[in-house]
Structure formats: C-alpha cells, structure tokens
Amino acid sequence: MAIRQNHFAWGVGTSAYQIEGAWDTDGKSPSIWDTMAHTLPMSDTGDIACDHYHRLDEDLDLLSEVGVNAYHFSAAWTRVLPSGVGEPNARGLAFYDRLVDGLLERDIEPWLTLYHWDLPQVLQDRGGWANRDSVEWFTEYASLMAEHFSDRVTHWMTINEPWVIAVLGHLEGLFAPGISDWQTTLAAGHHLLMAHGSATRAIKERSPDAQVGLSLDCRPAEPASNSSADAAATHHFDGFRNRWFFDPVFGKGYPTDMVAAYASKGRLDPTLIQPGDENLIGTPIDFCGINYYTSVRIAAGSEEMDEAEGPVGIDPPNDYTEMGWLVDPDALERFLLRVHYEWSPESIIVTENGASYSTGPDETGAVHDLRRIEYLDSHIMATMRARERGAPVDGYFVWSFLDNLEWRAGYSQRFGIVWVDHNTQQRILKDSAYWYRDRIAQDSAD
Numbered sequence: 001m002a003i004r005q006n007h008f009a010w011g012v013g014t015s016a017y018q019i020e021g022a023w024d025t026d027g028k029s030p031s032i033w034d035t036m037a038h039t040l041p042m043s044d045t046g047d048i049a050c051d052h053y054h055r056l057d058e059d060l061d062l063l064s065e066v067g068v069n070a071y072h073f074s075a076a077w078t079r080v081l082p083s084g085v086g087e088p089n090a091r092g093l094a095f096y097d098r099l100v101d102g103l104l105e106r107d108i109e110p111w112l113t114l115y116h117w118d119l120p121q122v123l124q125d126r127g128g129w130a131n132r133d134s135v136e137w138f139t140e141y142a143s144l145m146a147e148h149f150s151d152r153v154t155h156w157m158t159i160n161e162p163w164v165i166a167v168l169g170h171l172e173g174l175f176a177p178g179i180s181d182w183q184t185t186l187a188a189g190h191h192l193l194m195a196h197g198s199a200t201r202a203i204k205e206r207s208p209d210a211q212v213g214l215s216l217d218c219r220p221a222e223p224a225s226n227s228s229a230d231a232a233a234t235h236h237f238d239g240f241r242n243r244w245f246f247d248p249v250f251g252k253g254y255p256t257d258m259v260a261a262y263a264s265k266g267r268l269d270p271t272l273i274q275p276g277d278e279n280l281i282g283t284p285i286d287f288c289g290i291n292y293y294t295s296v297r298i299a300a301g302s303e304e305m306d307e308a309e310g311p312v313g314i315d316p317p318n319d320y321t322e323m324g325w326l327v328d329p330d331a332l333e334r335f336l337l338r339v340h341y342e343w344s345p346e347s348i349i350v351t352e353n354g355a356s357y358s359t360g361p362d363e364t365g366a367v368h369d370l371r372r373i374e375y376l377d378s379h380i381m382a383t384m385r386a387r388e389r390g391a392p393v394d395g396y397f398v399w400s401f402l403d404n405l406e407w408r409a410g411y412s413q414r415f416g417i418v419w420v421d422h423n424t425q426q427r428i429l430k431d432s433a434y435w436y437r438d439r440i441a442q443d444s445a446d
C-alpha cells in the first residue's frame with residue numbers, strides 16, 4: 001500500500017558517472033559511458049569527474065551545510081557487480097555503505113536510483129538493453145541492492161529517464177551505447193520498462209515498506225499555432241516523448257495510436273511486446289518521479305522528424321538557459337497537474353529540476369548565480385501551485401548538487417548549486433545554495 005510522505009522532501013540530486021570518478025578503482029568494471037568517453041576523440045571523461053569517490057566526507061558535510069533533508073544519487077552497477085551479474089564486489093558495496101550511513105548520520109534521507117545510464121560494458125557486449133535477458137540482469141542487480149541496503153534505504157528509483165536511454169542512446173546515437181536504429185530503440189525502451197516493473201517487485205518482496213518509483217523525463221509540448229495540423233503534430237510528439245512511457249508504467253498499456261504509427265513504419269518488431277509484458281510494466285509504484293527542465297512548441301511536419309532526432313521545437317522568443325533550453329515554469333505546473341489527472345500516482349516527486357549557467361567565482365571567491373536562483377524560485381513556486389491545486393507533490397530535488405560532467409556536453413555546462421573547480425576539485429557554495437538553504441528553512445518553519 002502506498003503511503004504519502006509525512007514531510008516534504010527537499011533535496012538535491014547527482015548521478016554516479018557524473019560525479020564519482022574512480023572509474024577503474026576497487027574492482028569497478030567499465031560501463032558503456034566509460035567506453036564512449038574513451039572512444040570519442042576530444043571528449044571530457046568521467047575518469048575523475050568531481051572525484052566524489054575520494055571526497056565523500058567533504059561532500060556529505062556540504063550537503064549538511066545546504067540543509068537538505070533528502071539526497072538523490074545513483075549507484076554504479078559496475079562497482080557492485082563488475083561482471084554485470086554473479087559475484088558482488090564487496091569494495092563497491094562498501095562505498096555505498098559509507099555514503100548511506102554518512103547521510104543517515106546527518107539526518108538526510110537516501111533516495112537511491114539503481115540505473116542512471118551506466119550499463120556494465122560486459123552486458124552491452126551481450127546486446128545490452130536490446131536483449132530481453134536485460135530484464136533478468138537488472139532484477140538480479142536490484143535484488144542484491146535491496147538485500148544489502150533496504151535496512152537503511154527506504155526510497156528507491158529503478159530507472160532514470162527511459163526515453164533518454166532509449167532514444168538518445170539507441171536512435172540518435174548521441175549517448176551511450178551510440179546506436180542508431182528504430183527497432184533497437186523500441187526494444188531497449190520496452191526492456192527498460194519491464195526491468196523497472198520486475199525490479200519494483202523484487203525490492204518490494206525484500207522490503208514491503210520500501211517506497212519504490214522511477215524518474216520519468218517529460219517534455220510538455222504546445223502546438224506552435226491554433227491550426228489542427230499543429231495540434232495533430234503535437235499529439236504525435238507527445239506520444240513519442242511522453243505517453244509511450246507514462247501510459248504503460250501506469251497500467252494503461254502502450255498508446256494504440258503510437259503502436260500503429262510505429263508498426264506501419266516497420267519500427268516495431270511485431271514479436272517484441274509479448275503477453276504479460278504490459279502487466280509487468282504496470283506493476284504499481286509508490287511515487288512517480290518527474291524530471292523537468294523545459295517545454296517545446298511543435299509545428300506540423302515536424303512530427304515526422306522523429307525519424308532521426310525528434311521533432312523540431314519552434315521556440316517562442318524568451319529566456320533560455322545555457323543548454324539552450326526555454327525557461328517555462330508554468331509548463332511544469334501544468335504537467336504536474338496532468339500527471340495527477342491522467343495517470344494518478346499516489347505521490348509525485350520532482351526528482352530533477354535545475355538550470356545550467358556558467359557564472360563563476362568573483363575576485364572574493366563568491367558565486368553570484370542570480371539567474372539560477374530565479375530559475376529555481378520560479379520552478380519551486382510552480383511546483384507549490386500544482387500542489388495547492390491538488391497534485392500530490394511530496395518532494396522537490398534540485399539538479400544538481402555539484403557542477404559535474406554533463407554527459408556529451410562535458411564540464412562546460414554547470415548545473416550545480418556548488419561550484420567545482422575541475423582542476424583543483426575545490427568546492428564553493430554558490431549563492432543559489434545559500435538561497436536554497438534559506439528556502440528550505442523557511443518551509444520547515446511554516
């Protein structure tokens with residue numbers, strides 16, 4: 001039975017590959033991101049990243065200074081099961097023991113994501129997520145983690161952003177494992193969702209009181225004009241980007257308009273979705289994590305551009321972050337309400353929200369990142385408006401705690417509320433960190 005949080009979770013988030021470094025330390029094996037970063041010329045790598053693996057205590061103290069009551073991080077599958085399956089690595093588990101225990105000592109709830117994109121390379125060599133066996137591999141990993149940590153970890157996210165993994169990794173080829181093929185994309189997406197359902201069951205079997213969910217990325221879309229053609233294109237885009245994942249996770253099965261569209265273009269292997277699969281994917285969850293950054297405007301004609309790269313957004317002239325993403329807090333409010341009305345999870349958590357601005361230290365060493373404060377303030381207000389209007393929103397996590405490796409964009413994009421000098425590893429709390437600390441304190445006092 002799902003339970004609403006008894007308090008609002010105020011947190012920050014990170015992921016293993018983006019901050020840990022120590023890519024081949026203490027028995028860790030390479031992940032698909034290690035492979036990609038080592039293969040592409042001129043690419044920033046996560047070999048050292050924020051060196052969090054070696055600076056754990058310092059980083060835990062910084063979390064306390066920011067005053068969060070929750071921390072959302074991911075475990076590297078390659079640290080705890082270097083062969084993907086089979087023999088666990090005690091040294092890998094020990095690192096997460098220190099992290100979890102260090103959080104609890106500081107009264108910070110650990111929110112553990114099992115998969116934030118770093119598949120063991122050994123499993124990619126066996127076909128990765130496109131192989132149906134990946135459901136079993138992931139369940140074995142989830143079971144091990146639940147067995148080991150559920151005495152201390154009560155909040156679990158299975159998969160982070162299945163759309164990104166499927167489409168950017170297997171259609172656009174931009175993210176690991178760098179594949180460009182429609183059938184592989186839909187196979188990977190399907191197995192990721194099945195793996196989510198199966199892992200949810202595995203965690204619940206071992207820890208019935210655990211709160212289990214996943215983080216779905218969303219991209220709210222509006223038609224570029226009032227024309228019916230733009231409305232139809234927007235509906236198609238929404239199917240490709242949002243409904244294909246939300247509908248089955250909430251037990252509605254895949255959207256039939258998209259199944260027909262994909263099948264008619266030969267993108268969907270007719271044997272992929274087997275009886276019982278959608279039932280597994282729809283395994284009830286305790287909360288739905290929403291990762292929100294931006295929204296898009298869709299014009300007719302662009303819905304077919306998902307052939308290669310996803311439909312083109314026609315952005316209105318407005319405010320953009322340094323990722324080139326439109327700042328649109330109202331779309332977050334509307335999407336949270338939509339999640340409540342259309343898919344009705346027991347509880348909703350904003351598991352990622354934040355902005356990239358490169359503002360650095362001034363001559364006194366202070367970081368006056370005013371634009372990030374404005375972004376966070378407007379999006380927290382949007383979250384609270386959705387909550388007041390009835391959406392069961394029980395938590396908000398800023399992305400990100402530290403400036404870190406922004407995947408293919410490398411270290412140039414800075415999402416942190418803590419500045420990291422990537423040469424010296426010095427950390428400085430930005431003004432946004434102090435602002436967030438005060439915002440949390442104000443909420444606790446209310």
Ligand code: FCB
Pocket residue numbers: 015018160161164217291352399406407415
């Ligand atoms: C999300 C990812 C996260 C980070 C932010 C900016 O899609 O989950 O790791 O890269 O975007």
